[in-house]
Amino acid sequence: MAITGAILVLYLIAHMYGNLKIFSGQEAFDGYAHSLRELGYPLLPYEGFLWIARIVLLASILIHIYAVVVLWRRNHRARTARYQVTKRVQRSYSSYTMRYGGILIALFVVFHILHLTTNNIAPGGRSDSPYERMVNGFQPEFWFVTLFYLASVVAVGLHLRHGIWSAVTTLGGNKAGRQGKLNALATAIALIVAVGFAIPPLAVTFGLVS
């Protein structure tokens, strides 16, 4: 779970970098999207890199979800009688919303691929240009698309906040002297990723990119 999570976090950072290229204009954004298809060519076939990345990501997501199902079942079984009164002593909001946030993120990923990758769902019209798909999809009249997107990005941020901390602990890197730094690092990455993903669609909705 920690390892697949780490793969997905690294992917998110690369994905966010690509998204922010929208501020360099249509040519740069579409050019970047196209260059991913030619990465490694002719060593790899056309779109070869992309398919390798897709397979690795899909495998990571499936293993991640499988691990959570196994853990959840075990943890559910471990306490059959519930407490009458429960109190949170120190657990963070992000740590106890991991599963719900995860479900929202999974649903979002499906929608997101249908929307901006395959373009089967195309609010504002289909297009071959990734830039136009973005601009069409996040127009002010499709505020609900932007809203769903933002809610998912917040969920990703919360998921990463606890996930990064937890993954490092699972992999044995959490030491007493480092906990402050580790918490700060997890919060910083979570914030950067959430804000980085929130900016492009908001820029479209508010007409900064058209």
Next chain:
Amino acid sequence: MNITLRVWRQKGPDDKGRMATYKLTDVSSDMSFLEMLDVLNEKLTLEGEDPVAFDHDCREGICGACGVVIDGEAHGPEMTTTCQLHMRSFNDGDTITVEPWRAKAFPVIKDLVVDRGAFDRIIQAGGYISAPTGTAPDAHATPVPKADADRAFDAATCISCGACVAACPNASAMLFTAAKVTHLGMLPQGQPERAARVVKMVNQHDEEDFGNCTNIGECAAVCPKGIPLDTISQLNRDLLGSLAKGVG
């Protein structure tokens, strides 16, 4: 002070159990929580009712026998054992809810008493050393770095009370297991079995139907001995090392 107690009553392991409400008057704020329960039990006995069963032994905060969930917190609102919690931590007129540790691995025997035999079996699986210890050796016979000695000592203060399990949203005993693994693993005498120990203890932990650790940290927050959360990361590091070496 006057208080209202809501206490879990369960006649035996197979009884369904229920919450019972009792009113206590003239409770001294200097009483410990267990003394308050003693007063309740005297009253119940006089009234011909069955007294509330609860575990206790030293009443000095060192044995780990006592332990109940008070208002949703293991050992109550102070970071200490239930016996060292005093009624001054509560206010006049409070309603206090008292429940046993809740975990499948800790079945209720009666009222607030649970069977913590699962902890003993985790210790039996690997919480020991085979080095002959004999009488206390000279202090400098086997040099141990100060930082390691301190860490081992901090982990060794675990009294196996089970608060970590009670507080964990997943009913995991990872902090307990990690405390033992860290305690023995930091010292030279613990090295011969170090690689096998962590695998055996974690296997037994899972066998007992404890939940898994999701690194939330409620355990360390309620631990009366302040066992640090990073012991769990130490356990994970040892476990990954053992698995990489093919141990277990």
